[in-house]
Amino acid sequence: MAWDPSVYLQFADERLRPALDLLARVPLSQPRQVIDLGCGAGNVTALLHKRFPQAEVSGVDGSATMLEKARAAAPGCRFVEADIGAYAPPVPPDLIYTNAALQWLPGHESLFPALFARLAPGGALAVQMPNMTSAPYRALQVEVASEGPWAALLDGIKSALPILSAEQYWDLLAPQAAGIDMWETIYMHALAGEDAVVRWACGTSLRPYLAALPEEMRPAFLAAYRARIDAAYPRRPDGVTLLPFRRLFLIARHK
Numbered sequence: 001m002a003w004d005p006s007v008y009l010q011f012a013d014e015r016l017r018p019a020l021d022l023l024a025r026v027p028l029s030q031p032r033q034v035i036d037l038g039c040g041a042g043n044v045t046a047l048l049h050k051r052f053p054q055a056e057v058s059g060v061d062g063s064a065t066m067l068e069k070a071r072a073a074a075p076g077c078r079f080v081e082a083d084i085g086a087y088a089p090p091v092p093p094d095l096i097y098t099n100a101a102l103q104w105l106p107g108h109e110s111l112f113p114a115l116f117a118r119l120a121p122g123g124a125l126a127v128q129m130p131n132m133t134s135a136p137y138r139a140l141q142v143e144v145a146s147e148g149p150w151a152a153l154l155d156g157i158k159s160a161l162p163i164l165s166a167e168q169y170w171d172l173l174a175p176q177a178a179g180i181d182m183w184e185t186i187y188m189h190a191l192a193g194e195d196a197v198v199r200w201a202c203g204t205s206l207r208p209y210l211a212a213l214p215e216e217m218r219p220a221f222l223a224a225y226r227a228r229i230d231a232a233y234p235r236r237p238d239g240v241t242l243l244p245f246r247r248l249f250l251i252a253r254h255k
């Protein structure tokens, strides 16, 4: 199931908040080259451009559909369709900013030092990633996928990967860094409407499972997930569903 900006942006406000919290801590005033890695629909790329109007801001993403939306959302920026792991910026960037994207890539032990090494001297790598693998929201996806008539079809299907610990990222980057700012936040997202958590998941972590199922099987799979999600995240009498969402932030500054 390809990335769909209209599904992803259903919860645009909630998804934007961590992007802004990351941006607020970027310790640069006049970067010239800024890269938004995994820029998605470009709404955050436009904010990078607004914060650093003197910079050349480039968005990089692997999804043509997301990039089409991004080009319209941030007309002053350049966009490149590329895989994050393979992307080599033509000029060393002063800022590599990446919000909610690197959790989709394997091999963080080599990926993080490689991204950091691409920075210009004095530059910064700013990263935010969900840290939800053990939360019911994600654990129930794995559970439902492994039971029921779809189990064989979903065997081996992986969603966003578990990220490393904060300490491991520190150890990977500290030897080369002038300093690292790292923190974790649990957002208590107050989601409105019916099936809010399932709709949230359809925009991101549930996509690989849905993509692997024939269309006629998807409603039953979603119903099984919904039944367990409703028990773990009940809708409150005021209609709100609370989704606690843990995220890791890190900003590493190049020497």
Ligand SMILES: C[S@@+](CC[C@H](N)C(=O)[O-])C[C@H]1O[C@@H](n2cnc3c(N)ncnc32)[C@H](O)[C@@H]1O
Pocket (backbone or CB within 6 Å): 003, 015, 019, 037, 038, 039, 040, 041, 042, 044, 060, 061, 062, 063, 066, 082, 083, 084, 085, 098, 099, 100, 101, 104, 105, 204
């Ligand atoms: C959850 S969205 C985040 C989008 C944006 N950064 C934001 O904050 O709204 C993740 C994005 O990462 C992109 N992505 C995931 N893995 C990728 C890869 N290996 N190479 C390029 N883009 C990738 C997806 O296409 C998607 O647009």
